Amino acid sequence: xxxxxxxxxxxxxxxxxxxxxxxxxxxxxxxxxxxxxxxxxxxxxxxxxxxxxxxxxxxxxxxxxxxxxxxxxxxxxxxxxxxxxxxxxxxxxxxxxxxxxxxxxxxxxxxxxxxxxxxxxxxxxxxxxxxxxxxxxxxxxxxxxxxxxxxxxxxxxxxxxxxxxxxxxxxxxxxxxxxxxxxxxxxxxxxxxxxxxxxxxxxxxxxxxxxxxxxxxxxxxxxxxxxxxxxxxxxxxxxxxxxxxxxxxxxxxxxxxxxxxxxxxxxxxxxxxxxxxxxxxxxxxxxxxxxxxxxxxxxxxxxxxxxxxxxxxxxxxxxxxxxxxxxxxxxxxxxxxxxxxxxxxxxxxxxxxxxxxxxxxxxxxxxxxxxxxxxxxxxxxxxxxxxxxxxxxxxxxxxxxxxxxxxxxxxxxxxxxxxxxxxxxxxxxxxxxxxxxxxxxxxxxxxxxxxxxxxxxxxxxxxxxxxxxxxxxxxxxxxxxxxxxxxxxxxxxxxxxxxxxxxxxxxxxxxxxxxxxxxxxxxxxxxxxxxxxxxxxxxxxxxxxxxxxxxxxxxxxxxxxxxxxxxxxxxxxxxxxxxxxxxxxxxxxxxxxxxxxxxxxxxxxxxxxxxxxxxxxxxxxxxxxxxxxxxxxxxx
Numbered sequence: 001x002x003x004x005x006x007x008x009x010x011x012x013x014x015x016x017x018x019x020x021x022x023x024x025x026x027x028x029x030x031x032x033x034x035x036x037x038x039x040x041x042x043x044x045x046x047x048x049x050x051x052x053x054x055x056x057x058x059x060x061x062x063x064x065x066x067x068x069x070x071x072x073x074x075x076x077x078x079x080x081x082x083x084x085x086x087x088x089x090x091x092x093x094x095x096x097x098x099x100x101x102x103x104x105x106x107x108x109x110x111x112x113x114x115x116x117x118x119x120x121x122x123x124x125x126x127x128x129x130x131x132x133x134x135x136x137x138x139x140x141x142x143x144x145x146x147x148x149x150x151x152x153x154x155x156x157x158x159x160x161x162x163x164x165x166x167x168x169x170x171x172x173x174x175x176x177x178x179x180x181x182x183x184x185x186x187x188x189x190x191x192x193x194x195x196x197x198x199x200x201x202x203x204x205x206x207x208x209x210x211x212x213x214x215x216x217x218x219x220x221x222x223x224x225x226x227x228x229x230x231x232x233x234x235x236x237x238x239x240x241x242x243x244x245x246x247x248x249x250x251x252x253x254x255x256x257x258x259x260x261x262x263x264x265x266x267x268x269x270x271x272x273x274x275x276x277x278x279x280x281x282x283x284x285x286x287x288x289x290x291x292x293x294x295x296x297x298x299x300x301x302x303x304x305x306x307x308x309x310x311x312x313x314x315x316x317x318x319x320x321x322x323x324x325x326x327x328x329x330x331x332x333x334x335x336x337x338x339x340x341x342x343x344x345x346x347x348x349x350x351x352x353x354x355x356x357x358x359x360x361x362x363x364x365x366x367x368x369x370x371x372x373x374x375x376x377x378x379x380x381x382x383x384x385x386x387x388x389x390x391x392x393x394x395x396x397x398x399x400x401x402x403x404x405x406x407x408x409x410x411x412x413x414x415x416x417x418x419x420x421x422x423x424x425x426x427x428x429x430x431x432x433x434x435x436x437x438x439x440x441x442x443x444x445x446x447x448x449x450x451x452x453x454x455x456x457x458x459x460x461x462x463x464x465x466x467x468x469x470x471x472x473x474x475x476x477x478x479x480x481x482x483x484x485x486x487x488x489x490x491x492x493x494x495x496x497x498x499x500x501x502x503x504x505x506x507x508x509x510x511x512x513x514x515x516x517x518x519x520x521x522x523x524x525x526x527x528x529x530x531x532x533x534x535x536x537x538x539x540x541x542x543x544x545x546x547x548x549x550x551x552x553x554x555x556x557x558x559x560x561x562x563x564x565x566x567x568x569x570x571x572x573x574x575x576x577x578x579x580x581x582x583x584x585x586x587x588x589x590x591x592x593x594x595x596x597x598x599x600x601x602x603x604x605x606x607x608x609x610x611x612x613x614x615x616x617x618x619x620x621x622x623x624x625x626x627x628x629x630x631x632x633x634x635x636x
Contacts, residue, residue: 001052019046033060045184064223074099076186077221083177084125095157103220119197135188194228195221243526244373261378268539289357294337306336330363338386339493347497357385374523398444414470418452428488462488472528484511535629542569547597
């Protein structure tokens with residue numbers, strides 16, 4: 001058989017040859033350094049056979065920044081963690097241990113609780129394993145043998161996983177530890193040059209709060225100590241930028257057990273919120289969107305029609321009805337209301353496109369273990385819109401949305417990229433409709449030369465989507481908004497418009513949220529900026545600090561002038577030292593501090609700009625600086 005290499009040359013191999021055999025055929029050094037095969041774009045264990053005509057790429061220990069190469073390294077390190085825990089703690093039960101973004105975890109049921117202090121001991125044991133030498137062997141076994149093996153080892157979670165396994169059951173063994181695993185794994189542990197166990201957490205078995213709560217140990221691993229050190233430095237920076245801490249320190253919002261997953265917004269946080277709302281409304285109006293407001297509660301028949309009841313029921317909040325009344329549910333999305341709004345009167349093709357926009361409260365029953373500050377909440381507000389179009393208008397509308405995306409993201413100094421999510425297994429509609437919808441979205445991404453990746457099977461049940469992503473200053477990727485093309489929901493609601501042929505036609509709807517959840521977006525912005533919001537978004541744009549009591553009147557007059565010009569200014573009249581008040585303004589990340597004393601006047605102001613030194617400006621020059629910062633997209 002022949003396989004195709006990255007340079008398009010062909011490599012002839014015997015039938016049944018593996019990825020490792022291919023590496024050996026090319027050269028002994030490659031075989032020694034190989035960690036993983038990428039076959040037709042998908043990862044495959046080096047030990048597994050190749051097939052004729054497949055395109056292969058062999059990843060090695062030199063591919064230190066490749067996501068797949070890191071994935072296999074971390075997967076193997078997770079198995080070292082499981083082995084170490086079993087060696088150190090008698091009677092422990094092991095569950096699952098996958099690689100994840102930036103690391104790995106493994107879930108355990110310990111006979112007695114462990115603490116963060118135990119992580120160092122476990123780390124030492126893992127390093128001892130690497131020093132002793134570990135290599136992985138793979139074997140396939142029958143369900144009966146797997147069940148018998150793990151039952152004899154008193155590992156009930158592995159028994160359950162084996163019983164639920166789909167397809168062949170494979171085992172990986174290093175030293176005297178064998179795990180139920182699909183792979184892939186490294187050849188041996190020598191490429192694992194740096195590892196770190198980072199934290200402990202609780203995790204319900206299979207994510208179900210009715211099941212046993214396990215102990216999850218998180219860690220990470222790299223091909224070099226330098227890469228691990230850089231990663232830990234990024235984590236330290238991320239902790240310093242944690243939006244939950246900064247939200248408290250900057251007096252933006254707080255969270256309470258009285259209403260889990262639902263932030264309480266403070267006045268300064270509402271400044272940011274309202275700035276985003278003002279931007280949304282202003283830009284929507286320019287682009288022909290119509291502001292609407294629809295109810296929060298609907299009967300179950302509405303959600304059955306939309307498909308949410310069937311596909312989203314476990315995430316919905318239901319309202320207990322009075323006797324004799326039909327049950328109701330809080331809306332998790334705005335789509336059903338906008339469908340009913342469109343269907344409330346007769347429509348003509350001349351009316352289309354109709355662009356409904358609504359920033360409405362949504363409720364989604366996220367489980368307690370998944371809640372995370374503003375990034376995962378139960379109380380959600382989206383910059384939502386639904387655009388009803390004819391088939392011929394789809395491309396123009398998606399083009400306009402991508403232009404809108406670029407304008408908005410440029411306002412925050414970030415670049416948008418797309419992820420095209422295609423048809424899931426559980427979906428509505430015909431393959432022909434999905435072909436058209438996916439093609440329309442992908443052609444728009446190509447036409448606008450937007451960077452994008454394809455995520456197979458991750459579309460919504462009613463249509464494909466473009467998820468919008470950004471990368472923050474720490475190199476972390478965040479999903480923001482979404483553009484979704486939907487042929488199904490208008491048909492389910494019986495929506496029609498009268499065409500030029502005097503016949504009824506079903507509109508197509510484009511679901512669109514460009515910032516996404518405002519809660520999540522603000523949380524991301526807090527971390528991206530580290531609380532140092534650009535001037536136009538800062539809750540307090542300028543603070544006037546009078547030197548002494550006799551300067552308070554002039555300071556207040558200056559604040560009133562700034563406020564009259566539309567800027568958010570305040571005076572710090574506290575009986576604290578001048579140095580402390582200036583320092584407090586810096587800690588609160590106020591963009592401009594104006595110190596007002598005996599020598600200051602409208603012609604001569606002592607101005608401290610965040611991140612810069614002190615300068616002397618006239619009031620008119622200061623206002624000109626402010627005006628430029630407000631007008632410049634992405635300005636700080």
